[in-house]
Amino acid sequence: MRIGTFKLKHHLNYMIIAVITIVFGIISLSGGHLDSSLLFLFEKIAISIILAVSLSLVVGFLGELSLGHAGFMCVGAYISGKVASLLASSLGNGILTFIISLVVGGCVAAVCGAIIGIPALRLRGDYLAIVTLAFGEIVKSIFQNTSSESFGGAIGLSTPRYDKKYLFVFAFIIVIITLIVVQNFIRSKHGRAVTAIRDNEIAARATGINITKYKLVAFILSATFAGIAGVLYSYSNYVVQSAKFGYNYSIEILVMVVLGGMGSINGSIIAATLITFLNTKLATILTGDLAVLQNLLYAVILIIIVVYNNAPALKNFRNQYNWSKLFRKLFKSKSDPADIKDDTAKWDVVPTKIEMNEILSIDIKTQEIKDYSENGGNQ
């Protein structure tokens, strides 16, 4: 759909998140009772979305494997936690402190992104993955070995509490800001340069694209938002413990990006939401002796999703029963005379192998439309 230069498709994700924010925000702020576990889930989802979208910039659009995303988040969480607890005594634990710690956390993470990025982007593929992985582990162990006065050491750093009623609203607003910045970047000539580097670095160079600059920009941008997600984390959890930011967490973020489809922002959002929801729900449902099943079930569900989406053997099944087709079937009556007329006009292009009743059904036409839209839609 297109209204002037405004494309609904491009703004749908902001709208959905904005609607969720407004609806639940009004319920929460007007004194309606929302379960605290629900609010916590919202915060977690928001953090995951920010992390997944920012990582997808590096992995999906720049095409470089980064395994240190939790490291940038760790930096953001610790620095902002410290800043917030220092400022809370003088400025009070209000919105101002929150915003200052957000900016500080984001900036420090950006600086880390640049420091790691400048040498690391001379490396490629697996080597970059190793360097970023090492960075994440180094950051983790640095904060683990601090004294209890500075960053809390192994016990963790306690951060000031913030009213849970409001926090998730801020978290979702930050999600929208992340989306705006990342999508505006991707949908500009600079984003095009970044995707060109992913597709063919040699050709991008020969076409005059400054590779180092764009790699660094994408890397720093990604690190900044990871840092901001860390700030939200420190506010959401009251305590920051470095053990949380191991490579396991980096890989979990990577799983969200890969599951959502490389180079798809909306996919990352959906995958982040689903995985976080799944993790949290499994943790609450399976308690006691069944707790061992949490990781098992989580892994099995991931395997099923990946196999379902990629296995060549299931290709026909996927084509026959996919969402867009289901959607069309629900909203289009089969006996629509207009469709049948269109089909009969295309008798000559229909392969003769297909049986008559199939020719007369609308399936062939929808298949064609789908093929075309697949070719047309880049990103």
Added chain:
Amino acid sequence: MAQYVLETKDLGISFGGLKAAQNVNLRVSKNQIYGLIGPNGAGKTTIFNLLTGVYKPTAGTFYLNGEELKGLSQEKINQKGIARTFQNIRLFNNMTVVRNVMVGLHNHPDFKCTIWESFFRFPRHFRSEKMMREKAKELLRIFDLEDERNNLACNLPYGKQRKLEIARALATEPKLLLLDEPAAGMNPHETEDLVKTIKFIRDKFDVTILLIEHDMKFVSGLCDEITVLNFGTVLAEGETKETLRHPEVIRAYIGG
């Protein structure tokens, strides 16, 4: 010196003890179509890689319109005005045809727009995007690719991929266009079409063209002058038909 668009002076490169190219002196005048031919492994593509900055020359230097470009990075050399296509096609496969060309327009002075302007969606962002798209469509129209503009580049047939690569190179507004085996893998009809296209490009875009080709019919029908390379050195150079009749050239190709 400045009357030549491209001038190389004793250009050479050695990988360890192997001299892949040495003492190569090319003089390409403005609006010429210049051929670079030679048997396999003669160092033709190496010369292209030297001229585009992929390799740094270990000997000699080269000038574009009198300006020394030796030692610059690939993107700088492209911005100075040398664009190329590749022997094995290198397109941005997962991007649409029109976006491939728009990447070529990235450094165009008319479409300047900083990263911050894109973040905050300044009017200049929309203006430059719109103009870039129009310009890209215009280029695609010349190459008869306009109808394919929303297809992914990897889904194009081979001949059209070659054309798209040339269109992308031309989008950077080069003074010198390097074509690495443009007719490779084309049928006679497509080759004939390509000859017309290349001549048209030279007149329309006012560029000088340096090309590598193995198809002798194609070369003699298109090139004004040629240089023949063998084992990294210049074997013969001059007007196309004469040079092709040169006994050394015939010996290099046929043997004996």
